[in-house]
Amino acid sequence: MAIRCIYCGSTDVIKYGKTRTGKQLYYCKSCNKYWVKGGIFHRYPKEVKDMIVRIILEGKSVKEVSKEFNIPVATIYKWLKEVKINENN
Known part of the structure; x- marks a missing residue:
């Protein structure tokens, strides 16, 4: 791999x-x-990333999730981009 x-x-x-x-x-x-x-920039466990992405795919906005979980909007968009890249390959 x-x-x-x-x-x-x-x-x-x-x-x-x-x-x-x-x-x-x-x-x-x-x-x-x-x-x-x-490394230090991977401070969120995979389970948290997966949960956040799932919540957004179910219809909640990135801004709402960002406020609710105190995670920067840019970080959430990065996770969504990673999911899209992995689905395409």
Whole structure:
């Protein structure tokens, strides 16, 4: 199973060494971005992401969900984009 870029969804990803704490660093050749899988920017558990996406797909607005769960609108839109990328591949 190929690693997907968390930013653009591309599979043109390579391992790019390790961080000082020993976590694997990845680099996307398509969008030229770096990230650590499961790093500090992934602070919401998968279960929360899935629940939020499901609530929105059932008809609640992104703005309503953002206020109710105190999650930034931009973060929710990113999750929705990730779901769309994964459904297309």
